[in-house]
């Protein structure tokens with residue numbers, strides 16, 4: 258991070274900075290996070306194991322759901338003796354959390370963990386997931402936000418813009434919302450720059466004009482929204498002079514997005530992997546392209562179909578233990594994503610490496626022979642055929658796809674070329690319907706899926 262200097266809240270002291278108590282404890286946590294990222298992997302897992310053991314014992318004592326689940330599986334919390342034993346803890350399926358949110362709440366949430374908040378993931382990922390979280394968790398997440406700013410050397414005195422979903426009437430163009438400070442993680446301890454917000458329901462041209470006007474150093478935006486924005490910036494030859502890099506979260510990155518982003522704005526994109534229920538799971542390594550697990554917040558496993566750990570490179574289900582949630586403990590929680598681990602990172606950080614995040618089960622294409630995979634469908638290919646502003650492919654049956662497009666009506670030759678490109682990318686001779694739309698709607702959390710299957 259490039260701060261002007263630490264903020265001081267104490268009368269009579271300008272140097273060195275004495276932030277408020279909350280700011281000071283945030284800095285104290287940061288001091289630890291600076292060190293723990295360099296621990297070797299065994300040391301990290303040992304510390305996580307100590308935390309998991311505490312959490313599991315607590316959940317067994319105070320959460321009826323876990324008492325029943327562990328008893329049914331004859332699992333005894335005291336049988337946890339070393340990190341290898343973690344695989345003996347029964348898994349928590351996403352559907353169980355969706356169906357039993359109130360039974361997974363602790364009957365004795367520790368008062369020391371502070372105020373309790375309700376969090377509900379939006380319906381765009383299917384049924385919502387309701388969990389509770391505490392101030393303690395927010396403190397850990399703030400610590401990770403600071404780490405992330407630090408990794409990418411953000412200048413906290415600059416403006417930070419956000420384009421994302423907000424309720425109708427909020428953050429509306431032409432001005433959006435402007436605030437002093439980026440949020441508690443930074444403004445408690447630094448003289449922090451402005452943050453600006455725009456509702457992502459604004460048309461792409463309006464978004465681009467707003468961004469040009471704000472001219473921020475950093476931009477936070479959902480990947481598919483960024484894709485449209487970057488393509489429009491290229492078409493209109495608009496540059497954002499002050500922009501240093503872009504931060505994305507919330508969807509798997511569409512193919513070609515990094516390239517288009519580089520061409521449009523000449524900046525890098527840093528993606529964050531996380532969910533509302535468990536917070537930050539992984540950030541991109543500042544030196545390599547892959548993701549580092551945020552091991553101080555979550556313990557991540559990647560499991561094959563027999564629930565055995567995958568080797569590096571093997572694709573499996575992402576299973577998360579949220580280390581500090583004593584309100585709705587999420588222990589070995591199958592979040593419904595697929596990913597693969599990579600080899601240890603050359604940067605020297607011991608935080609585990611996730612080499613690729615594939616997305617959700619419902620984004621898997623199924624071929625008539627039973628093969629399944631996450632299709633990618635490159636911008637380069639389809640942009641050669643027509644000026645397609647947005648597209649979505651939906652698998653209706655094993656042999657039929659529906660393609661929804663935002664573009665001018667194509668000629669039948671163009672449509673046939675597009676079908677060919679899709680068949681090639683999808684590795685099967687699908688029957689393909691094409692329909693045209695003014696725009697393709699986003700879910701309430703802004704998540705947009707370029708491919709989804711209705712076969713589940």
Ligand SMILES: [Zn+2]
Nearest residue numbers: 542602604606
């Ligand atoms: Zn690294």
